[in-house]
Amino acid sequence: MLSISNQDFQRLVTFMKKNYGIDLSQKQQLITGRLSSTVNAKGFSSFTEYVDYIMQTRDPGDIDTLINKLTTNYTFFMREKTHFDYLRDTILPWLEQTKKNKVLSIWSAGCSSGEEPYTISMVLKEYFGTKAGAWDTRVLATDISQEVLGTAQAAIYEEESLKELPKGWAQKYFRKTKVPGQYTVAPEIKSNVIFRTFNLMDPIKFRLKFDVIFCRNVMIYFDQETKDALVKRYYDATVPGGYLLIGHSEGLNKATTPYDYIMPATYRKQV
Ligand SMILES: C[S@@+](CC[C@H](N)C(=O)[O-])C[C@H]1O[C@@H](n2cnc3c(N)ncnc32)[C@H](O)[C@@H]1O
Structure with a gap:
């Protein structure tokens, strides 16, 4: 395993926080443990060379790996x-x-490999049933990582990841692939989700304001200041009465958040 100097560690911490919101200030060991093989595989002999390379090129594929x-x-x-x-x-x-106008606007922010937005799409289908055709229920799903978005768009999953779905949903909303134990998402569920690359540090400029924002288990990487600023941007991008849903292991700063607290991990903008 390679070692990282304090100076290179600080450069990487500052770069990741400023550009991606990710707080690595307590993660020196994690960095050397998880990145040494990447540094070697890229042909660099030290973290200094690797950090120089990342900061100069900002290559999307390398940033993704990082x-x-x-x-x-x-x-x-x-x-x-x-x-x-x-x-x-x-x-x-x-x-x-x-x-x-029968147009919904739901955002899965930090959607990873697609399970969250596809679950939302299934819940919408269950709820609207035969009325679904009269509604525009498309779900926006974004992540910073091209790799996970590729998996999400391929929409092929192992049986294991389906096991929390209600009885009957696997049959209804998935198709078996040729590979035993692998399933793909049914076309009507898949086509209701639009995937985009989006860095949550960027200004939110989507066409519509959101009725519901799912941002679950994403802000765990952000420090309080970054989180507060993102929540403020979410608030401005939420319709009156709209919701922000965060992970159950997370909390918003109750003193500063503009949203009303509804129940654990569930917040609402005043109607
Ligand atoms: C643990 S997954 C959460 C998936 C899903 N929301 C859930 O709760 O199961 C966290 C995701 O956040 C994404 N992420 C981290 N920092 C991000 C950023 N600055 N902008 C956008 N996505 C980010 C990661 O790429 C990862 O896919």
Whole structure:
């Protein structure tokens, strides 16, 4: 394993925080443990050469590898089920009553390999049923990593990641592939999700404001200041009465967040 000097460590910490929000200030060991093989594989003999290269070229593929090595893309279908129950029982009935133009705007921010937005798409399909055709229910799904977005768009999953889905959904919303134990997402669920690359540090300039933003298990990498600033941008991009859903192991700063607290991991903008 290579070692990293304090100076190179600080350069990398500053670069990652400024550009991607990711706080590595307590992660010196993780960096050497997880990145030494990448540094060697790129043909560099030291972290100094690697950090110079990353900062000068900012090659998207190399940045992708760096982020993927230092964060986790872990996710699964129907993760943190209470949010999907709340979507079905409270949020969608409210939207169905109030959205006269029948256009919904739901964002999965930090969608990883697609399980979260595809779960949202399945919940929408279940909820609207035969009325779905009258509604525009497309879900925007974004991540900074091209690699996970590639997996999301391929939409092929192992049986294991489907096991939290309600009974019958695997049959209804997936097709078996030729490979035993592998499934692909049904076309009507897949086509309802639009994947885009988006760095959450960038200004939010999507066409519509959002009725619901899922940003779960993403801000765990950000320090408080970065998180507060992102939550403020989310707030400005949320419709009145719209929701922000975060991971259940996370919390927003109750004193400073402009959203109202509804229940654990669930926040709402005033109507
Ligand atoms: C653990 S996954 C969360 C997946 C899903 N939301 C869930 O809760 O299961 C975290 C994702 O955040 C993404 N991410 C980290 N920093 C990001 C940034 N600055 N902009 C956009 N996505 C980011 C990572 O690439 C990763 O795919």
